[in-house]
Amino acid sequence: MPNPCRLMVNGEIWEGLVDPFETLLEVLRERLDLTGAKQGCSQGECGACTVLVDGNPVMACLMLALEAQNTQIETIESLATQELHPLQIAFVEKGAVQCGFCTPGMVLSAKALIDKNPHFQEQDVRAALAGNHCRCTGYTKIIDAVMSLSTGAKHG
Amino acid sequence: MTHWDALSHVCGKTPYLDDLPFPANGLHVVPFDSPVAHGHVRALDIGAALAVPGVVAILTARDIPGENQIGGIIPDEPLLADHTVEFRGQPLALVVAESNAAATKAAGLIQAEIEALPVCTDPREAAARGDIIGRVRTFEMGDVSAGFASAKHVFSGRAEVGGQEHLYLETQATMAFPTMHDGVRIISSTQGPTAVQRTTARVLGLPMHAIEVEVTRLGGGFGGKEDQATPWAVMVALVAHRFKRPAKLVLDRLRDLRMTGKRHPYQADYQIGLDADLNIVAYQATFFQNAGAHADLSPAVLERTLFHCTNAYRVPNVKAVAMSCKTHVPPNTAFRGFGGPQGMFVMESALCHAAESLGIPTWQLQKKNLLRDGDVFAYGQTVSESQAQTCWDRLESDFQLAKRWQQVEQHNQTSNRYKRGLAVMPICFGISFTKTHMNQGSALLHVYTDGSVLVSTGAVEMGQGVVSKLRAVAASALGVPAERVKIEYTNTTRNANTSPSAASATADLNGKALDLACQRLIDRFRVLLVQDHGGKPQDYHFHEGKVTGPNGFEMTFDALALHAHFQRVSLSEQAFYSPHGLHFDLEKEKGHPFAYHVYGAALVETTLDSMLGTYSLDRVSVVHDLGRSLVPIVDQGQLEGGLVQGLGWMTCEEVAYDESGRLRSHALSTYKVPDLYAAPKEIELICLESNHSYAIRGSKAVGEPPLMYGIGGYFALRHAIRAQQKGPLAFHAPMTPERALLALHTPVREPAPQSVTNAP
Ligand code: FES
Numbered sequence: 001m002p003n004p005c006r007l008m009v010n011g012e013i014w015e016g017l018v019d020p021f022e023t024l025l026e027v028l029r030e031r032l033d034l035t036g037a038k039q040g041c042s043q044g045e046c047g048a049c050t051v052l053v054d055g056n057p058v059m060a061c062l063m064l065a066l067e068a069q070n071t072q073i074e075t076i077e078s079l080a081t082q083e084l085h086p087l088q089i090a091f092v093e094k095g096a097v098q099c100g101f102c103t104p105g106m107v108l109s110a111k112a113l114i115d116k117n118p119h120f121q122e123q124d125v126r127a128a129l130a131g132n133h134c135r136c137t138g139y140t141k142i143i144d145a146v147m148s149l150s151t152g153a154k155h156g
Numbered sequence: 157m158t159h160w161d162a163l164s165h166v167c168g169k170t171p172y173l174d175d176l177p178f179p180a181n182g183l184h185v186v187p188f189d190s191p192v193a194h195g196h197v198r199a200l201d202i203g204a205a206l207a208v209p210g211v212v213a214i215l216t217a218r219d220i221p222g223e224n225q226i227g228g229i230i231p232d233e234p235l236l237a238d239h240t241v242e243f244r245g246q247p248l249a250l251v252v253a254e255s256n257a258a259a260t261k262a263a264g265l266i267q268a269e270i271e272a273l274p275v276c277t278d279p280r281e282a283a284a285r286g287d288i289i290g291r292v293r294t295f296e297m298g299d300v301s302a303g304f305a306s307a308k309h310v311f312s313g314r315a316e317v318g319g320q321e322h323l324y325l326e327t328q329a330t331m332a333f334p335t336m337h338d339g340v341r342i343i344s345s346t347q348g349p350t351a352v353q354r355t356t357a358r359v360l361g362l363p364m365h366a367i368e369v370e371v372t373r374l375g376g377g378f379g380g381k382e383d384q385a386t387p388w389a390v391m392v393a394l395v396a397h398r399f400k401r402p403a404k405l406v407l408d409r410l411r412d413l414r415m416t417g418k419r420h421p422y423q424a425d426y427q428i429g430l431d432a433d434l435n436i437v438a439y440q441a442t443f444f445q446n447a448g449a450h451a452d453l454s455p456a457v458l459e460r461t462l463f464h465c466t467n468a469y470r471v472p473n474v475k476a477v478a479m480s481c482k483t484h485v486p487p488n489t490a491f492r493g494f495g496g497p498q499g500m501f502v503m504e505s506a507l508c509h510a511a512e513s514l515g516i517p518t519w520q521l522q523k524k525n526l527l528r529d530g531d532v533f534a535y536g537q538t539v540s541e542s543q544a545q546t547c548w549d550r551l552e553s554d555f556q557l558a559k560r561w562q563q564v565e566q567h568n569q570t571s572n573r574y575k576r577g578l579a580v581m582p583i584c585f586g587i588s589f590t591k592t593h594m595n596q597g598s599a600l601l602h603v604y605t606d607g608s609v610l611v612s613t614g615a616v617e618m619g620q621g622v623v624s625k626l627r628a629v630a631a632s633a634l635g636v637p638a639e640r641v642k643i644e645y646t647n648t649t650r651n652a653n654t655s656p657s658a659a660s661a662t663a664d665l666n667g668k669a670l671d672l673a674c675q676r677l678i679d680r681f682r683v684l685l686v687q688d689h690g691g692k693p694q695d696y697h698f699h700e701g702k703v704t705g706p707n708g709f710e711m712t713f714d715a716l717a718l719h720a721h722f723q724r725v726s727l728s729e730q731a732f733y734s735p736h737g738l739h740f741d742l743e744k745e746k747g748h749p750f751a752y753h754v755y756g757a758a759l760v761e762t763t764l765d766s767m768l769g770t771y772s773l774d775r776v777s778v779v780h781d782l783g784r785s786l787v788p789i790v791d792q793g794q795l796e797g798g799l800v801q802g803l804g805w806m807t808c809e810e811v812a813y814d815e816s817g818r819l820r821s822h823a824l825s826t827y828k829v830p831d832l833y834a835a836p837k838e839i840e841l842i843c844l845e846s847n848h849s850y851a852i853r854g855s856k857a858v859g860e861p862p863l864m865y866g867i868g869g870y871f872a873l874r875h876a877i878r879a880q881q882k883g884p885l886a887f888h889a890p891m892t893p894e895r896a897l898l899a900l901h902t903p904v905r906e907p908a909p910q911s912v913t914n915a916p
């Protein structure tokens with residue numbers, strides 16, 4: 001039985017009917033046409049579907065759409081509405097992007113870290129991004145990109 | 157210059173296949189796959205599945221209008237199994253429904269009645285029974301018997317190396333649309349659009365011109381979408397053609413893992429002979445490749461194992477025998493390195509065996525035997541412009557090999573629990589498709605009347621950055637800013653009969669064709685300029701978006717384009733490129749198959765917790781021969797990414813099938829790819845600038861070679877284990893923490909390596 005659902009996504013309200021088992025990822029991708037969050041596994045194992053829920057990284061394939069009511073949801077699409085977020089610039093300039101499939105999730109996980117703790121160190125980056133898999137880059141340039149924004153670290 | 161697509165990627169705006177708009181009247185396709193690895197199909201009960209609301213049809217082999225055949229090299233693989241299934245995960249039927257949910261649900265309700273037959277997952281067992289795909293191949297040079305007779309030391313043993321899951325983050329995905337005149341338009345996440353086109357035409361019984369294949373981009377490929385993107389594309393084409401409605405198929409991760417092939421596991425026997433000065437005098441190896449149930453690309457992969465079986469070493473007497481063994485697992489397929497890494501692993505095992513027995517560091521043996529110009533590979537090509545020694549020397553001097561070795565040895569004497577290990581991995585990798593005819597590229601170039609430039613080639617962008625390189629080529633050849641150049645999606649109606657984006661050769665082949673096209677257009681412009689303004693053609697220079705010429709002549713490229721158009725001069729060019737001098741005689745197994753070789757050396761250091769078997773990869777130092785890199789940030793990314801993928805293959809990634817042919821490493825929870833913690837703590841690169849005319853603008857191929865540095869990860873761990881465990885230890889990769897722990901704490905159960913010292 002479809003249920004009414006009200007979501008706050010990127011500062012805008014969306015209302016519609018969803019099935020109880022529909023995931024937040026499905027609703028974002030299929031109803032709101034926000035395809036920046038990717039489906040890599042649907043099992044909470046790859047991180048490609050990462051979005052921010054009340055500022056925390058969440059795997060949208062594991063959260064039901066109905067569960068996400070009364071929260072603030074941020075997707076990658078919210079990040080560059082006016083100008084690029086410094087993380088986006090850093091990812092491009094440091095070469096932290098290859099096929100790009102993991103990138104939206106990586107950027108959002110990193111944003112959650114930076115927003116909470118601007119003085120982060122390398123071990124914080126590893127911990128914050130440990131749930132996001134990248135098969136292309138070998139991670140080195142991703143760490144470089146995020147570290148370049150730490151106020152507590154040397155800029156490289 | 158950065159990766160051209162990167163800006164779009166970081167904004168989440170890049171459309172991968174599953175992100176493309178799909179019409180509401182489109183059909184969704186989910187394959188039903190065999191739950192049994194080998195058997196006769198007695199019946200398929202589709203009643204319950206058909207009753208699911210939204211299900212439109214269930215198609216089987218009988219619904220195929222053309223030939224039920226997708227085998228590329230050998231026609232031995234049906235699109236949909238009919239009477240016999242030969243691996244778990246083999247497609248038997250297609251559920252076609254109005255929604256993906258309905259199709260998925262219905263697929264779960266199909267019952268297959270299959271009479272089970274014996275299952276074989278072991279390549280040696282298959283070989284013993286004569287279950288070989290294609291022919292047994294033998295590369296031979298010199299006289300191995302005489303070589304072994306003259307050797308002071310002879311070592312022989314077995315080596316075994318596991319498979320590897322590609323784990324492209326974007327799973328296999330495709331859609332198809334019916335077009336006018338009975339045609340089909342396919343969008344596929346494939347590395348080989350022409351293979352998709354050819355196979356679809358065959359299965360639908362249509363001419364190739366009726367099938368259009370477009371590739372926008374891939375969320376990773378690594379070889380896993382070279383041939384194995386094809387079946388899914390053919391399936392949606394079949395549905396679109398039959399129902400005259402759009403059709404879409406995106407494999408979910410679990411299906412993708414169990415239905416597609418992986419890197420080939422190999423077993424091997426080796427024997428190596430050294431003279432008193434520790435020069436290699438003879439090497440012999442037999443390779444048993446686990447090909448899986450169908451040929452797929454296995455015969456070609458097998459060939460590259462032989463090409464690279466002596467890696468970067470001078471071996472005067474070689475005999476290497478290899479066979480593709482038929483087993484009941486999904487057909488194994490291309491994966492970065494394409495059989496080369498497996499051949500190298502066995503050679504490195506032989507060297508390590510010799511060094512361990514002689515009580516010397518393996519790297520001393522490696523160093524002593526590096527290739528030099530004038531040496532000959534077992535396949536007859538003479539070594540020229542070898543960088544093996546140069547790379548090694550830089551590794552020794554800049555990365556202080558000897559000192560670091562000493563430190564590791566000293567550490568191990570004083571530390572009980574944490575053991576360190578160090579290994580060097582030199583590489584020599586041949587660049588070209590080893591099937592000579594595949595070494596061709598094509599480019600289509602349009603300049604529009606506003607001076608903007610559009611390029612189409614056969615190259616597929618999958619994250620490797622080929623579009624960035626092509627853009628650099630066109631911009632520099634036409635003397636325009638890169639922003640004026642757009643690289644179009646890959647499409648079989650613009651570039652026909654293309655080779656797949658594989659073999660590290662994509663940028664070379666397509667880039668050279670593009671260079672040629674640009675050159676021809678410039679030549680035509682120059683003729684026009686001479687007509688209008690005098691002087692000689694070579695007086696006109698194209699740079700920074702301008703043309704300059706004699707007597708202070710200057711004109712923008714954009715104005716020239718418009719002017720040429722009004723003068724009825726064509727603004728388009730098509731060019732074709734194939735490198736000269738490549739040949740290979742399959743009967744003699746000799747020739748000159750490679751345009752050039754890429755060299756390098758890596759030093760890998762690790763720390764092992766000998767109580768738990770867990771370890772970290774501490775530092776990897778690489779000297780790599782990039783040539784003159786067109787886009788350095790892209791090439792460095794390929795180096796780091798390839799290295800980590802290779803380390804994964806050698807350390808944490810273990811593909812496991814049980815005896816019934818069921819994939820036990822069935823999800824990301826049971827198959828471990830390197831995450832941020834498993835990746836090396838530190839990677840340092842030194843890029844050498846050698847030159848080679850076959851490389852696009854001197855920028856050498858970089859896709860595959862770095863993967864093989866990962867082999868150093870296995871041997872570094874082995875070195876660490878050896879600090880504690882001196883008994884027999886099989887050469888068996890990957891060295892998972894579990895295997896490391898077993899190696900440290902249980903007596904060896906596998907046959908121990910043999911060694912003989914000839915009487916002087
Ligand atoms: S799709 Fe959600 S974690 Fe992989």
Ligand code: FES
Pocket residue numbers: 096097098099100101102103133134135136137325375376619
């Ligand atoms: S860039 Fe391809 S998975 Fe990360």
